[in-house]
Amino acid sequence: xxxxxxxxxxxxxxxxxxxxxxxxxxxxxxxxxxxxxxxxxxxxxxxxxxxxxxxxxxxxxxxxxxxxxxxxxxxxxxxxxxxxxxxxxxxxxxxxxxxxxxxxxxxxxxxxxxxxxxxxxxxxxxxxxxxxxxxxxxxxxxxxxxxxxxxxxxxxxxxxxxxxxxxxxxxxxxxxxxxxxxxxxxxxxxxxxxxxxxxxxxxxxxxxxxxxxxxxxxxxxxxxxxxxxxxxxxxxxxxxxxxxxxxxxxxxxxxxxxxxxxxxxxxxxxxxxxxxxxxxxxxxxxxxxxxxxxxxxxxxxxxxxxxxxxxxxxxxxxxxxxxxxxxxxxxxxxxxxxxxxx
Amino acid sequence: xxxxxxxxxxxxxxxxxxxxxxxxxxxxxxxxxxxxxxxxxxxxxxxxxxxxxxxxxxxxxxxxxxxxxxxxxxxxxxxxxxxxxxxxxxxxxxxxxxxxxxxxxxxxxxxxxxxxxxxxxxxxxxxxxxxxxxxxxxxxxxxxxxxxxxxxxxxxxxxxxxxxxxxxxxxxxxxxxxxxxxxxxxxxxxxxxxxxxxxxxxxxxxxxxxxxxxxxxxxxxxxxxxxxxxxxxxxxxxxxxxxxxxxxxxxxxxxxxxxxxxxxxxxx
Numbered sequence: 110x111x112x113x114x115x116x117x118x119x120x121x122x123x124x125x126x127x128x129x130x131x132x133x134x135x136x137x138x139x140x141x142x143x144x145x146x147x148x149x150x151x152x153x154x155x156x157x158x159x160x161x162x163x164x165x166x167x168x169x170x171x172x173x174x175x176x177x178x179x180x181x182x183x184x185x186x187x188x189x190x191x192x193x194x195x196x197x198x199x200x201x202x203x204x205x206x207x208x209x210x211x212x213x214x215x216x217x218x219x220x221x222x223x224x225x226x227x228x229x230x231x232x233x234x235x236x237x238x239x240x241x242x243x244x245x246x247x248x249x250x251x252x253x254x255x256x257x258x259x260x261x262x263x264x265x266x267x268x269x270x271x272x273x274x275x276x277x278x279x280x281x282x283x284x285x286x287x288x289x290x291x292x293x294x295x296x297x298x299x300x301x302x303x304x305x306x307x308x309x310x311x312x313x314x315x316x317x318x319x320x321x322x323x324x325x326x327x328x329x330x331x332x333x334x335x336x337x338x339x340x341x342x343x344x345x346x347x348x349x350x351x352x353x354x355x356x357x358x359x360x361x362x363x364x365x366x367x368x369x370x371x372x373x374x375x376x377x378x379x380x381x382x383x384x385x386x387x388x389x390x391x392x393x394x395x396x397x398x399x400x401x402x403x404x405x406x407x408x409x410x411x412x413x414x415x416x417x418x419x420x421x422x423x424x425x426x427x428x429x430x431x432x433x434x435x436x437x438x439x440x441x442x443x444x445x446x447x448x449x450x451x
Numbered sequence: 452x453x454x455x456x457x458x459x460x461x462x463x464x465x466x467x468x469x470x471x472x473x474x475x476x477x478x479x480x481x482x483x484x485x486x487x488x489x490x491x492x493x494x495x496x497x498x499x500x501x502x503x504x505x506x507x508x509x510x511x512x513x514x515x516x517x518x519x520x521x522x523x524x525x526x527x528x529x530x531x532x533x534x535x536x537x538x539x540x541x542x543x544x545x546x547x548x549x550x551x552x553x554x555x556x557x558x559x560x561x562x563x564x565x566x567x568x569x570x571x572x573x574x575x576x577x578x579x580x581x582x583x584x585x586x587x588x589x590x591x592x593x594x595x596x597x598x599x600x601x602x603x604x605x606x607x608x609x610x611x612x613x614x615x616x617x618x619x620x621x622x623x624x625x626x627x628x629x630x631x632x633x634x635x636x637x638x639x640x641x642x643x644x645x646x647x648x649x650x651x652x653x654x655x656x657x658x659x660x661x662x663x664x665x666x667x668x669x670x671x672x673x674x675x676x677x678x679x680x681x682x683x684x685x686x687x688x689x690x691x692x693x694x695x696x697x698x699x700x701x702x703x704x705x706x707x708x709x710x711x712x713x714x715x716x717x718x719x
């Protein structure tokens with residue numbers, strides 16, 4: 110049965126986030142005490158905190174929140190609690206864009222003799238921009254193909270087109286891997302594993318804007334999403350303009366996954382697992398699900414990034430590997446639980 | 452159009468074609484305030500199509516459907532949703548809402564406030580004999596229990612009087628009900644109609660249709676075969692023509708009520 114009601118869960122998660130955030134800031138190859146965050150006695154420590162630790166902790170929290178909320182709305186849209194943002198081809202499209210950027214950037218740099226750096230466009234790398242364009246492009250293609258003026262968006266068609274796009278993207282990625290040099294190949298595969306080590310304040314602000322957009326624009330959609338869970342015609346009978354709402358949600362979710370993928374690579378399972386856990390605890394009502402998912406996503410990705418930084422310190426594991434390792438067994442456990450309960 | 456303006460629902464010569472197949476052929480019907488109309492007919496007669504046409508889900512090829520004298524498609528969705536409620540044949544809901552939360556979804560079009568919503572939800576839960584299931588997880592309920600919860604949801608949507616008189620459309624609401632709950636629905640339709648709500652209900656059980664409705668509309672092959680009082684529509688000739696079975700009326704010697712008995716099918 111339900112452990113908490115939705116509002117209570119949101120408060121608990123908000124309170125739990127504070128110690129996790131502090132932990133994510135103070136723990137690392139160079140140790141700090143909590144007091145160091147607030148004082149500026151040691152100039153080197155202050156620099157590490159200000160330029161590395163704090164933006165990284167904040168970025169992991171924001172990316173986690175955006176991914177989890179995107180997952181929650183996608184699952185509502187598809188009316189399937191096991192749907193994932195990567196299903197509609199965003200991750201696949203983004204990885205093609207990123208690989209292309211690495212490949213083209215690499216060859217360009219070679220031709221121009223190195224004065225064009227691949228990784229500097231106001232803090233956002235060429236790779237991020239490529240990933241965002243690829244992801245958003247994939248969504249637009251999937252949406253166009255699965256929407257007809259007469260029948261609206263067919264969820265089944267959309268899933269199938271998403272699969273086709275992912276297959277095409279995999280082929281393109283293989284082709285580019287084949288053409289890439291060893292160095293580029295390593296960068297491509299590292300990017301696809303998801304990484305937060307490029308965190309800086311520009312990325313934090315960008316992700317914060319995205320989260321703000323989510324909170325403002327999704328707030329009024331929560332009840333409509335609840336109605337949509339009953340079915341499209343049922344939602345219509347409850348006074349929801351289903352077509353308009355679906356379009357808005359697809360665009361928002363695509364933007365959310367696109368931005369977070371552009372900033373941190375592919376981080377699997379956060380969008381799938383987090384809303385699932387929240388539903389188990391406090392039910393599927395979107396009015397609390399969206400906020401609670403955002404908070405839990407933030408906490409979990411901060412913890413995952415902490416683990417990624419600690420396991421083989423001073424080196425780092427890609428955080429996407431950690432989320433997959435933690436997420437898959439948990440997901441299987443959830444599946445078995447639901448099966449037994451039915 | 453003074454006479455049309457008085458009808459709650461006015462279906463004017465509606466035809467509907469999908470991919471060259473004519474699903475509805477010049478159907479005309481009107482419903483008055485507080486009237487229960489049963490829609491009967493064999494499988495594929497166009498009953499559900501007619502309901503989808505009324506709800507605006509399917510565009511008409513010809514004719515028009517008006518609610519309180521105003522074409523359906525001209526009503527703002529939100530306002531329409533406070534006056535009309537539709538219960539589909541089946542609803543697939545995979546998410547672990549409790550029964551109470553499912554019923555509360557019926558209050559979405561209203562901005563009546565948390566307290567009023569909670570009161571309405573409690574009332575319909577009791578009314579449909581699902582109060583004891585209120586905190587159970589909906590996808591784990593039995594088929595009949597789920598159907599009762601869905602019926603409670605559509606009732607919650609039009610529970611309180613609003614500006615114009617209300618319309619309730621039910622597509623086979625009793626298909627998974629046991630006998631006692633079928634009788635509950637018959638009683639419910641009567642009481643709902645007494646409050647001024649017009650009810651259009653698709654039914655397969657002709658005896659149930661006869662005992663619960665004021666008028667019956669019989670559809671066959673997309674055409675309206677007959678419409679009128681139950682005894683004038685449910686005749687042995689009409690039933691044989693539409694359903695292809697022989698029917699006979701049996702009078703209950705104690706209650707004096709008439710029941711239909713079906714003897715044989717000409718088709719099989």
